[in-house]
Amino acid sequence: MTTDTERKARERHADEERIREVLADRAAATGQRDARRFLAHCAPETVDFSLAPPLRFKGPEALDQQALEAWYATWDGPIEVTMTEVEIAVGDDVAFAHSIDLMRGTKADGFEVRLWSRATVGLRRTDGVWKITHTHSSVPFLMDGSGRAALDLTP
Amino acid sequence: MTTDTERKARERHADEERIREVLADRAAATGQRDARRFLAHCAPETVDFSLAPPLRFKGPEALDQQALEAWYATWDGPIEVTMTEVEIAVGDDVAFAHSIDLMRGTKADGFEVRLWSRATVGLRRTDGVWKITHTHSSVPFLMDGSGRAALDLTP
Numbered sequence: 337m338t339t340d341t342e343r344k345a346r347e348r349h350a351d352e353e354r355i356r357e358v359l360a361d362r363a364a365a366t367g368q369r370d371a372r373r374f375l376a377h378c379a380p381e382t383v384d385f386s387l388a389p390p391l392r393f394k395g396p397e398a399l400d401q402q403a404l405e406a407w408y409a410t411w412d413g414p415i416e417v418t419m420t421e422v423e424i425a426v427g428d429d430v431a432f433a434h435s436i437d438l439m440r441g442t443k444a445d446g447f448e449v450r451l452w453s454r455a456t457v458g459l460r461r462t463d464g465v466w467k468i469t470h471t472h473s474s475v476p477f478l479m480d481g482s483g484r485a486a487l488d489l490t491p
Numbered sequence: 492m493t494t495d496t497e498r499k500a501r502e503r504h505a506d507e508e509r510i511r512e513v514l515a516d517r518a519a520a521t522g523q524r525d526a527r528r529f530l531a532h533c534a535p536e537t538v539d540f541s542l543a544p545p546l547r548f549k550g551p552e553a554l555d556q557q558a559l560e561a562w563y564a565t566w567d568g569p570i571e572v573t574m575t576e577v578e579i580a581v582g583d584d585v586a587f588a589h590s591i592d593l594m595r596g597t598k599a600d601g602f603e604v605r606l607w608s609r610a611t612v613g614l615r616r617t618d619g620v621w622k623i624t625h626t627h628s629s630v631p632f633l634m635d636g637s638g639r640a641a642l643d644l645t646p
Binding site: 387391427428434452474477479481485 | 538540541542543544545546547576578580581582583584585586587589591602607608609611613615624625627629630631632633634636638639640641642644645646
């Protein structure tokens, strides 16, 4: 016998798997420096709190493929993103996920990047498809008056 | 006649108001430096990506009232938090909100703080009550090799 509770739990589990696929596909798109594929998961109204200024990118600014490609061009070769400590909260048509991510690669000037950061992603289901409507990526900063970002933290 | 769609929209609207009250009460608690009231909105499993290191606080670490009170003690007088550009996505039992916040106050050493930051809050409804299970607060950093946090941004 299948109860409503069991059915709902199965649906939530299936949705969580779909959201994991969205997150994995975005990480893979970054690895391959494929801006179109990366942005395809975002809804038009996306609000992005990015690693770099300004405070937020909204809508078309958050979906600027040329800007993303220009950023990819500052790297030499792939940009590897590994997500760890992934937790996903799934509702009927709203979800959010958070993780601790490691970004690795080589900048065009030869600088080796190995940066741990925090990522939060908010999603809504529209026409049966989970779309990202909010992203927040950051590192902490040292509240010691130095004004420095904490770029050498590890989990 | 009330359709299911109308009923659902009304429920979502009521939940959005409840979540606004949670966010407003947390801001008020910060203003009054009331750690117990601030933390009362958090679920035991909360994962906090804070302005300051480490990368994340989890569970009991995120709910450490003494640590929060010690931070309040580095301020002289109230810590005023103003939330702007608040957007809330509400599902049946999962929600998230994001905002651009202004923190103002005077540190114990006389330093005048006026800091714009980004905030994301994830919530789950448990036993009919919306509880915070995830918070992410940050400022961007300058990806120009300087390693500096961007502490002088305005919306």
